[in-house]
Amino acid sequence: MNQNLFASFNIPAILGIPLVILIIMLPATFITPTNNLINNRFSSLQQWLIQLMLKQMMITHSTKGRTWSLMLMALITFIALNNLLGLTPYAFTPTTQLSMNLGMAIPLWAATVLMGLRFKTKLALAHFLPQGTPVPLIPMLIIIETISLFIQPVALAVRLTANITAGHLLMHLLGDTTLTLMSIYLSSSTITIIIIILLITLELGVALIQAYVFTLLVSLYLHDNS
């Protein structure tokens, strides 16, 4: 057993040199751009996936919003690959670190807000007041909307961190449980193994979905403010 349950979330270091940069750069090595028309199966599938995500996500945006396509596609690919690679045993997942998620969320969210304030000031400010509110409620509602606006980046980052961290924690816990139960009561450890398998399936889904949700919300903020 590790020192504590959270040891796997420590930043890996060799002799004090943090390796986290290399770990963050690793998923990029799996995306292989080519100039050929006909590629091997791996590249063809990657191309098809990115085209699918692109069409699905950028179709609702205007021309100005579509200038963000590269950013958003890179974002979703990065987060999805990081999450998926974190499922392998003994892997470190960068997206479990709040620092990284905040570093992704705050600039993107701020960019959308500033863009909206700069180009469509009235429309962006009008988002603070939903239509059809009774007049006495207006001051309170504006305060609430402002708070909800400023919570958006924090929510983005914390959502991602919490989901991935929770999943990893559960997997570690169940693994330890199974190991301990194997010497005590074998059949219940088979039950825990089955639970682990189900959990891994869930984790796969969560990994992809969280990436999708992150990117979708950023694109939503963009759509509001483009």
Add this chain to the structure above:
Amino acid sequence: MLSRVVLSAAATAAPSLKNAAFLGPGVLQATRTFHTEQPHLAPVPPLPEYGGKVRHGLIPEEFFQYLYPKTGVTGPYVLGTGLILYALSKEIYVITGETITGLAVIGLYIFGVKKFGPSVAAFADKLNEQKLAQLEEAKQASIKQIQDAVDMEKAQQALVQKRHYLFDVQRNNIALALEVTYRERLHRVYKEVKNRLDYHISVQNMMRRKEQEHMINWVEKHVVQSISAQQEKETIAKCIADLKLLAKKAQAQPVM
């Protein structure tokens, strides 16, 4: 660097060349030519169609071939087993909770690959095939279009060869029309002339008839005038006598 050695050797051999040693590298660089061969990026070497063969999805086949002469078929497996057991028994690899999770992940992954691998591969192949089919279709459509144009051109040329039939028919038609018009006009002329001549003839006939009638009337009138009253009485009495005689003859005859 070799050039400096050569030039320094030449300097010792021929003292007049000693000062040339400073020019050595420059001379060499000046005489080195670039771009004498083709650039090696073209022709692009073809990509291999299939990847290298691996056993158990991880270990290249070449490793097994490498160990085969010394250890036979089971060599690599014995090596792998030994390494694993060594790592486990010496606690170089510690079995923790992570091991269980790792085994579960790897097991799930292998299950996924075995189950969905072929269909995903077929899907990827289909993607490529669709791209090629699109281009092939465009090419075939273009070829067909050009072929159709060529065929139409040939047909047009063949038709042009047969154009003279059309011209002959048209020429004949025009000749017939001209002939018909000529004959028609001729006939009309004939009719007009005949009309005029008939007029003169009928005028003449009429004149003659009128003269005849006039003459007859004149003759009758004079004859009637010339018959005096005495002659008329005598003639009438003779006629009555002749009639009586005839009546008698007529009566006599039916009795017989």
